[in-house]
Amino acid sequence: MIKSGSEKSNATEIDVEAIRRRKRLLEALKKSVSFVFLSIGAVTMVAPFLWMLVTSLKEPGQVFSYQRAWIADWVPTSFVWKNYVKAWQVVPFARFYLNSIFVAVLTTAGQVFTSSMAGYAFARLKFPGRDKLFFGYLMTLMIPGAVTMIPNFILLRWLGWIDSYKALILPGIFTAYGTFMLRQFFMTLPRDLEDAAKIDGCSYFGIFWRIILPLSKPALATLTTFTFMGTWMNFMWPLVVVNSQEKFTLPVGLSYFQSMHHTDWTVLMAGSVMMLAPILIVFIFNQRYFVEGIKLTGIKG
Amino acid sequence: MTGIADLKSEKKIAQIEAERKIKVGLKDSTKEALTAYCFLAPNFLGFLVFTSLPVFASLALSFVRWDLLSAPVFVGMQNFVDLIRDQHFWKFCWNTVYLMLGIPVGMVGSLAVAMAMNQKIKGIVFFRTAYFLPTISSGVAIFILWRLIYNPDFGFFNFLIRSFGDLIHVPLNGPSWLTDERWAKPALIILGLWQGIGGHNMILYLAALQGIPNHLYEAADIDGANGWQKFWAVTWPMISPTTFFIAIMSIIGGFQAGFDAAYIMTGGGPNGSTTTVMYYIYNNAFQWFNMGYAAAISWFLFTIVFLFTLFYWHFGGRVVHYD
Numbered sequence: 158m159i160k161s162g163s164e165k166s167n168a169t170e171i172d173v174e175a176i177r178r179r180k181r182l183l184e185a186l187k188k189s190v191s192f193v194f195l196s197i198g199a200v201t202m203v204a205p206f207l208w209m210l211v212t213s214l215k216e217p218g219q220v221f222s223y224q225r226a227w228i229a230d231w232v233p234t235s236f237v238w239k240n241y242v243k244a245w246q247v248v249p250f251a252r253f254y255l256n257s258i259f260v261a262v263l264t265t266a267g268q269v270f271t272s273s274m275a276g277y278a279f280a281r282l283k284f285p286g287r288d289k290l291f292f293g294y295l296m297t298l299m300i301p302g303a304v305t306m307i308p309n310f311i312l313l314r315w316l317g318w319i320d321s322y323k324a325l326i327l328p329g330i331f332t333a334y335g336t337f338m339l340r341q342f343f344m345t346l347p348r349d350l351e352d353a354a355k356i357d358g359c360s361y362f363g364i365f366w367r368i369i370l371p372l373s374k375p376a377l378a379t380l381t382t383f384t385f386m387g388t389w390m391n392f393m394w395p396l397v398v399v400n401s402q403e404k405f406t407l408p409v410g411l412s413y414f415q416s417m418h419h420t421d422w423t424v425l426m427a428g429s430v431m432m433l434a435p436i437l438i439v440f441i442f443n444q445r446y447f448v449e450g451i452k453l454t455g456i457k458g
Numbered sequence: 459m460t461g462i463a464d465l466k467s468e469k470k471i472a473q474i475e476a477e478r479k480i481k482v483g484l485k486d487s488t489k490e491a492l493t494a495y496c497f498l499a500p501n502f503l504g505f506l507v508f509t510s511l512p513v514f515a516s517l518a519l520s521f522v523r524w525d526l527l528s529a530p531v532f533v534g535m536q537n538f539v540d541l542i543r544d545q546h547f548w549k550f551c552w553n554t555v556y557l558m559l560g561i562p563v564g565m566v567g568s569l570a571v572a573m574a575m576n577q578k579i580k581g582i583v584f585f586r587t588a589y590f591l592p593t594i595s596s597g598v599a600i601f602i603l604w605r606l607i608y609n610p611d612f613g614f615f616n617f618l619i620r621s622f623g624d625l626i627h628v629p630l631n632g633p634s635w636l637t638d639e640r641w642a643k644p645a646l647i648i649l650g651l652w653q654g655i656g657g658h659n660m661i662l663y664l665a666a667l668q669g670i671p672n673h674l675y676e677a678a679d680i681d682g683a684n685g686w687q688k689f690w691a692v693t694w695p696m697i698s699p700t701t702f703f704i705a706i707m708s709i710i711g712g713f714q715a716g717f718d719a720a721y722i723m724t725g726g727g728p729n730g731s732t733t734t735v736m737y738y739i740y741n742n743a744f745q746w747f748n749m750g751y752a753a754a755i756s757w758f759l760f761t762i763v764f765l766f767t768l769f770y771w772h773f774g775g776r777v778v779h780y781d
Contacts, residue, residue, distance in 0.1 A: 187685075278493075299763055392718045
């Protein structure tokens with residue numbers, strides 16, 4: 158009786174051990190399959206960028222004489238930096254660069270400034286009509302850009318602002334999206350500190366400046382990154398409101414460059430590399446803000 | 459005498475205090491509201507000028523004919539009547555919907571990548587960066603790069619196809635992608651998949667997967683469920699709100715998409731096969747200066763987006779499982 162009982166427990170022990178081992182094996186198998194799958198995907202994602210970089214370093218003739226050998230085509234035999242130099246010379250690339258930086262920095266600063274103030278008012282202050290107004294802001298989030306773009310163009314034309322920096326910058330500053338995002342974040346902050354500050358006689362602006370903003374660095378960084386990159390990449394609006402070369406931003410300049418030198422692939426790729434480089438650098442250093450920003454609102458900027 | 463005086467002064471003090479209280483009380487809430495308006499003002503004024511009023515202006519525009527040179531002419535519903543009869547418009551609508559075929563494929567891809575990334579494997583930061591690169595670098599530079607990739611003679615795609623042909627000793631030649639009416643749309647879809655799979659949707663799926671409580675999987679283990687069963691019984695229902703959200707957002711985005719890529723890569727061609735609704739609005743407004751007609755098309759777009767948003771609000775809590 159006793160013997161058979163111990164045998165039984167022994168058997169279950171072995172069973173449990175075997176199940177555990179199998180589970181661990183399955184887990185390891187799952188991980189390796191995932192790893193292989195992700196690696197293949199990662200190569201697919203990165204390969205076009207490498208192709209771009211390699212092409213930008215080739216002699217112009219090398220692009221056309223494609224080789225069937227795999228390696229030979231991927232390793233540039235010579236590093237032809239002159240494609241980059243040429244990109245700067247053929248079109249006023251430096252000018253496009255400066256324009257893009259100027260527009261992106263001002264738009265971002267303006268948006269973070271006005272959105273954080275409005276977001277604070279919606280999140281913390283009581284005033285008549287607050288909820289209705291906020292609902293109005295929310296509603297505009299779903300309006301397609303095409304709807305407001307046409308009247309905005311007509312308005313700027315009427316003001317005589319077409320082909321100016323004002324036209325490039327101003328409409329991008331006041332977005333419902335930034336206000337909405339920061340309001341959502343401010344709502345999650347604990348109120349204790351503010352209450353204490355209020356008792357100590359701190360003004361609303363003091364609370365905003367000394368408590369809310371410092372506590373909201375991650376959200377502000379997210380909005381800054383989203384807005385900067387969105388403005389840097391924006392193509393349609395600059396294309397619509399700007400028509401002289403001195404006001405072109407990088408995307409419009411690059412598109413113009415393409416229309417002029419349709420088949421000058423090495424120089425085109427050099428220009429593309431230069432347009433993407435700052436964005437890739439910003440992204441690699443601010444990665445976590447991206448992920449947080451996407452999780453916070455679910456929508457992209 | 460003194461007693462009465464005392465009483466009087468006491469009364470007075472109480473009165474003064476009460477008055478002060480009311481005054482201060484009023485002042486506090488008024489002050490708060492005034493402060494709030496000051497905080498709102500910069501954003502609100504700009505919002506009014508560049509977002510709110512243009513919406514109404516756009517609606518008004520859709521009832522006029524206006525080339526910006528002569529005076530606008532009121533035409534009533536004519537723009538909308540023209541729109542319904544416009545063969546081109548319906549073709550471009552079809553193009554836009556066709557290009558959305560990539561959405562379900564992309565969602566499956568995003569979910570697969572998110573599930574693989576949820577395994578706590580090594581090099582996760584590298585993978586996340588690599589998958590996100592195409593999304594964040596979307597823009598003119600990428601479209602020019604993909605024009606080269608799709609080049610029939612020395613592009614990367616046909617290079618791969620030819621090399622594969624060499625490998626199996628069959629002479630294979632790829633299509634001419636962007637200049638072939640049959641292949642231009644699939645080419646744009648492939649580009650969209652490359653850009654989108656590792657992007658926002660993947661992050662949303664990853665967050666949803668991480669939010670599934672582990673005890674549900676443990677319970678499934680005890681019931682002896684295999685991986686496939688666990689996916690359909692636990693994972694899929696738990697992430698269905700995310701799936702629904704992504705699907706609706708992608709459709710809303712899909713109706714407004716397609717301008718940048720088509721403008722750079724195909725110019726809307728060949729034979730209008732990559733012109734989307736958004737591209738048609740651009741052409742009407744800023745190439746042909748049919749401001750009223752363009753506004754009418756933009757309101758058609760708005761109506762569709764609005765309907766899908768309503769659909770989301772209405773069914774968001776019903777067709778999906780919320781824990």
